[in-house]
Amino acid sequence: MRVEIDPLARVEGEGGIEVEMEGNQVRDVKFNIFEGPRFFESFIKGMWYDKVPDVMRRICAICTCSHSMASIKAMEDALGVRVSKQTELLRDLLIHGEMIESHALHVYALALPDFLGFPSVIHMAKKYPKEVKGALQLKKAGNLVHNILTGREVHGMNERIGGFSTIPSENELEEIRKAMEMTREFAILAVKLFSSFELPDAARSENTFIALNPGKRFGYYGKEHVASDGGRWDVHDYRKHIKEKTVKHSRAKHSSYKGKPFMVGALARLALFGNKLEGEAKRLYQKHKEKLDLQNSISNNLAQAIELVHSVDRCIQDVDELLSRGIDKRDFAEVKPRAGSGTASVEAPRGVLIHSYRLDGKGRVVWADVITPTAMNAANVDKDFRVAAPRLVNTKELERTLEMIARAYDPCISCSTHLVVVRRI
Amino acid sequence: MKKPRVGIFGFTGCAGDQLMILNLEDELLDLVGALDIKSFTMASSLVEDDEYDVAFVEGSITTPKQKEKLEQIRNKSKLLVAIGDCAAWGGVQASCNGIVSVSKKMVEVYGSRNVWEIYESKPLSAYVKVDFVLPGCPIEKEEFLRAATSLLHGDIPEAVDYPVCVECKLRENGCVLLEGRLCLGPITPGGCKARCPSLGVDCIGCRGVIDGESRIKSAIEVFKEAGFEKDYVKKRLRMFAANYPEILEVK
């Protein structure tokens, strides 16, 4: 017998789950990606440095800003560009905006229907108008940050190597603050909702976490990866620690840390750096710490909800700081091509993202490597499936639960630049 | 009046065009109320296999399975609308078409040449009849909304067949090309309200080219005179419209 969930709905991209059983024995479980691969690391070769971020941000629509920032920072690393404090603040605002947009979509529109028993957020609109309205408003607030800082909701153009082409005006920043203040309650509502659900615990098992060390305050940029077993390394050394290997049964690249699968994302960030949260997010984190079961990957949804609160508040703080410093409209760092290599890592909504490039003398890419969070998580999803499937094997819950597990990771399949799982039947 | 049955599908791409539809925060509920959405994988797990009045299809076709599924969608749909640059032109993933073979890309990324049977990224129209194209990487949500109302009214929407320059001038932007950056605005269809030049950034041509109208050869000449290196020009032209015959030929 074979159970297939095909296509896996409400994830960004196209994927599916395949469980192969022999009698009552689960023989194999696979988290499948049928989406055609796009070979970004290959076709980017030869591209001139200035347009690399413009191509690479198109790896994924939902975390376009994360890819944008990772590629821009890696390029700046390679070209020795140093940006101003204002640029850094605007970038911080940007990634927090993206977190809001992405988490709002995932938590409210993609995951919540599972818990409330609807096929989609659109079907929820009648019975849960407040939640649906809140979801849309939050998403809109996050998109507003995208619009103002990058030029549009998806695949912006204004964030460049060296800074922002057009610096937002005071009024626009005020507009962001207003939107954040107005939607804050829906971020808090998300925490309330997700802390009230009983989570299926079929996949409960040991999780190892990796996240980017944000420094003093909770955030999504950093220079060092930290693992929950105490390991830590400079992002430039990522290849020594995060291994990608071909898995026999699926001929897919799976990531491993010390030979084992690991998890990245909101849950990993809270597990490792939750103590760096501030204000309301900190209060909520402490209040629900018990509920945030680190060995149950589905807790990721609650972690995302807490991050929503953090990001909304942080956007307001960033705007305040930018305004109080005064806006410099001409701020842009000089960029000159040269040979070199650079690496950067950021926390995308789904977890650690790494971009790394080598450039020739004209600034053309000669080598590129991108590891996306969904690729890193793939092995962990597989692990969770292997744990959960036998426990659920004869229940009606099997399919739905496996889907919920996969969805909790917020997998963004289009961004899995090289996560290929070949179906072999 | 019966609501039109609509399906929204995605193939190889970044899901950005479907996301842009979800980004219509203010109009989304009215829009889904006016339509009978039969399938929208990104947003709903309810998939009704059905006939569609309109199928919106995102993404390029890269595997045999996708081709098969696209053909199925075509057979079941009265109108098929390609949304986004991947569906319209093949997307950024087509930028090395004709230069680097798929198997070479496969080797470079996966270390083996036969991981999967794969096609070079091609637009939907290489495989099925496409009734209308909404270009853009990603699509413009207002343009989508306008196309949707036109379709609801029973009309084929009006395609944009003038270049970005027009919108630049309507917005009173200076010319980025004359200011020294390689801007693809003159050969790229408008509809984006000249987003990039309005922010002082050169157009990268994310809406493809104007079929049969874009003056590629003249543009290459103009770029050359402006002092841009041949290789740079070629890479830029290939970013979103490598499948356009005139661009595919550029040496």
Add this chain to the structure above:
Amino acid sequence: MNELIPKPVKILKVKDQTPIEKLFTLGVKLGQKPGQFIEMSIAGVGEAPVSICSSPTRGNVEVCVRRVGRVTNALHRLGAGARVGVRGPYGNGFPLEKMRGSEVVLVAGGIGMAPVRAVLQYLLDKKKEYGEIKLLYGIRDYSMMLFKDEILKLMNSKACTVYLSYEKEDEVCKRLRKEYPERVCQGVVTKLFEMVKLNPEAHAVVCGPPVMFWFVFKEMRNRGFPIERLYMTLERRMKCGIGKCKHCVVGVGSMMKYVCKDGPVFSGVEALTMRGMKYVR
């Protein structure tokens, strides 16, 4: 009064003409000159210029429209009772006063029969003021013939002499050719000139697709017809209808004209001396 605001007008009747053409009777009288056109709006879709195909002597305005694009498709979906927007009439119309007392030859092809019908109706209604009327009408086959009943009736009548050419033979065309061997033939419309005696004192009205026009023009000139007595309509893209938007200009160099206000009717001389008339598909 704001010339750009259409007036809502009810469609009184819709009659199928061919698989792609319909005749619409509108609840409005405009006192137009034959050859003039109106700008018709379908709100939300757009505006399109269409010739009025009825004579002012017959009351309500009628238009015969071919389904080719957005506006015309939308119009074809409408039935009696629906409303459209109307502006006009615009354009110069045919110089019927000049033709008074003389014989008139009408040459029509395809949708060009629409404006020609307006002239025909007018001449028939004012028969006393004009000389003989000849209609030369070229169709693809019977299914594509406009105003079928009217034309068939006229073929039998003395009021006007109808010549008909068709490209593809079908039952009706065959019957007509048998019945009127001296007036019906297979071929393009120019073939009819072999059957008609052209009177150099006559006036001629020619309407049809651009290709047809030039062939007719050449044929008539070769047969000694004075081109200054030949009138034709030009078709161009048009947005305003009143000489503002300048889409419809014809001519290159020092002679440029607006089809909408200087035309759509031009004399053969004007057409001959004007450049930039080429039509490329």
Add this chain to the structure above:
Amino acid sequence: MAKADLPKLFRTLAKYGPVVAPVRVGENVVFREVTSLEEVELEYTRSLTPPKKLFLGPQEEILKFDGEKYEEVFEDGKAVLFGVHACDINGLLKLDEIYLDSPQDEYYARRRENVMIVGMSCVPDERCFCTSTGSSYAYGGFDLFLHDIGREYVVRVRTERGYEFTKDGYFKRMEEKDFLAFKKAEEKKVRSIKRKVDLAGIGDLIDVTPKSLWEELTAKCLACGSCNLVCPTCQCYDVLDVLELDIRSGSRIRRWDSCMLKRHALVAGGGNFRPTVVERTANRLSCKVGGEIRCVGCGRCTVYCPAKIDLVEMLERIRVGA
């Protein structure tokens, strides 16, 4: 009037309505609403888009519909258009010939009525050739015109409406020496415009120019339409309907169009009367200088052409035929 009194004039003008004046934005000058004289770029060469935008908007709603009727949309409002150069005023006069011709364009006519125009002397550059098109001097089409004669302005009054603004005490009567200074300043300006083009009979030459020369002249043309969209005398507009989600109501919008674009002469079924840049350029030049001269020599189409195609050079080559 002394230059130092300009702020006073500005303030009284502002009482008439919002003031729209040239403002520097990056490398370009554009007409924008201003609230103080400091924002205004008094000495500029040419604005990016011409001030015709106040009368014929780049993109404007002309009517609304609701499924039953069509209703005009018109924003009534007085305004002052400040700092317009002679070429652009002449451009407006050319547009008047079209848009005020019967039946007149109501939107244009009413705005022309409502908007007061204050001209200002210009700072020509090597691309200006207005003396060849007879538009270096505005004989009419404005309310007031300020001619810079050094430390003072000579103010020409053309309308009663303009006259009302010159009643304040700081306006002095013209004396002989002012006339002389005015004449000298005008002569100097005319002399500074070095670029010349002979337009006599050019229409007929355009007509007989062989295709091969057209092809050469237009080889680099990108068919982008910029030349038309910045021209003060281009009159073309396109119309489109926008429908709301209720598929009943909506609005009709018109926006500047360009005869260099594919759609300009495209008709149903795909036929195009001007299929390539060759026919389109011939049409554009015919329109500008073929019959009556409708070019005012502002040089915009040359300055803003991304392919750097020069109108005057084109005309010169058409004249010599190679």
